[in-house]
Amino acid sequence: MSTMTNTGSTGNTGSASSGSAPDSARTGAGRGRGLRLSGVNWLVWRQHRAAYWTILAAAAITLAVIVYERQQMMTYLEGYGYPHLKDGWEDKFDRRMFDVVSQVLGVVPILIGVFLGAPLLAGDLESGTAKLVNAQSTSRVRWLATKLGVTVLVVTVCTAALSAAFTWWWSPIKSSSYISFWTDASVFDGTGPVPTALTLLTVVGGVAIGMLVRRTLMAMVVTLGFAVVVQVVWSHFRLSLGDVLVKTSHNGVGDGTFPALPDSAVNLDQSYLTASGDLIGYGSCNEATEKAAAACLDKAHVVGWSVDYLPISQMSAMQWFGASILLALTAAISAFVILWGRKRLV
Structure with missing residues (x-):
């Protein structure tokens, strides 16, 4: 009887193995297609996917608006002989959307810092998720690095794309003071590497604030103040970046x-x-x-x-010089988050 039972089990096992082999092959082939997150990367993306997708969607919509408005602007300018514009082209130029988009880009560092950076760790510390993660096999350093890395990647991609598009929009009219001086915040802080650098600083600063405060709402309030201070200090020293x-x-x-x-x-x-x-x-x-x-x-x-x-002609050099300072501060704060969180996070 035991022989029959063993034989039957063996047969069933063999049958199951032979039957599941194609399924395994199909599953493996399916996993090989496209980019799939796993482990801590998947956990971080899934935990904050609402915020990430919101930022990506908002960036995509803004990009579409910029592309459309730029086409409309070029049609108008070509009627005045662009690139050698005739006198009086500013009289009927509609700059309302340009001003709106520049204002939106101006508050992007504050919004993302408050609503993404501040809750990134404060939410986990307040809800106890950080203790649960700490009990797993994944180290704190890897968890923190992944949190920062995925967030920085999403923010960098979106802000860099918006900056490039806004620079493309502004370039045909950059010589005109009617639209805006190139040293104004609406242009200087919305083009080149500056939007990305400012946003990363406020986001990572918000992460550090959330780690220390450990309460989401309080972290968001403090991060709002931090972001405003960054904007004020930056605007005060902006012109000092150039060689007078x-x-x-x-x-x-x-x-x-x-x-x-x-x-x-x-x-x-x-x-x-x-x-x-x-x-x-x-x-x-x-x-x-x-x-x-x-x-x-x-x-x-x-x-x-x-x-x-x-x-x-100094605009680009001033932007990169200022951005390098902002990115250095961002790197320093990131290092602080990793070093502090490695031993004192939970």
Whole structure:
């Protein structure tokens, strides 16, 4: 009896093995197709997939708007002889969507930092998920690195794509001050590497804040303040990233004597230049009458102007220099998150 039973079991096992072999092959072939996440990568993506997909979808919609508006703009500009635009093209130019999109890009670092960065670890610490993960075989370092890595990847892809598209939109009209000066936040912070660098700093800063605060709502509030401070400090030091150039004149300060600056250059400061080479403030001879002002200038031996300016040719270098500083801060905060979380996370 035992022989029959064993034989039957063996037969069934053999039959099951032979029957499941094609299924296994099909399953293996199915897994070989496309990109499939597994392990901690899958866990992190599934846990935050709503936020990730929201960011990706919003980026896709914004990209579509930019592409459409750029086509509309080029049709308009071609009617005025682009690339050699005729005078008066600004009169009927509709800049409303450009302003709206630039404002949206301006708040992207704050929104993503608050709604993605802050809850990333604070939510797990508050709900106890971090303790559950800590009890598994996966190390804290790998879990933290994966959390940061997947988030940084999604943010980088979306912001880089938006920045490239917005730069493409702005490029045909960048020489016109009617739309915006290139040093304005709406352009400088929305093109090149700056949007990505600013967003990564606020996101990773929010992650660190959430790790320390350990409460989601409080982390979001503190991250909001952190993001606003970053924006204020960045706007204050933005123009300091460039190499200020000086242009002088020695033909007096009357009409038509002001130095001609390069196209799209930004005038940072202007002073009177004296015969001895000294500078006096522009308002130093702001007298009540024209005669009194002329006497003041003669007394100071003013011979011309001295103008501090930044040319648009420095824009890219300024953006990359500033972005490198922001990315260095981001890397430092990321290292802090890993080192602190390795021993004190739970």
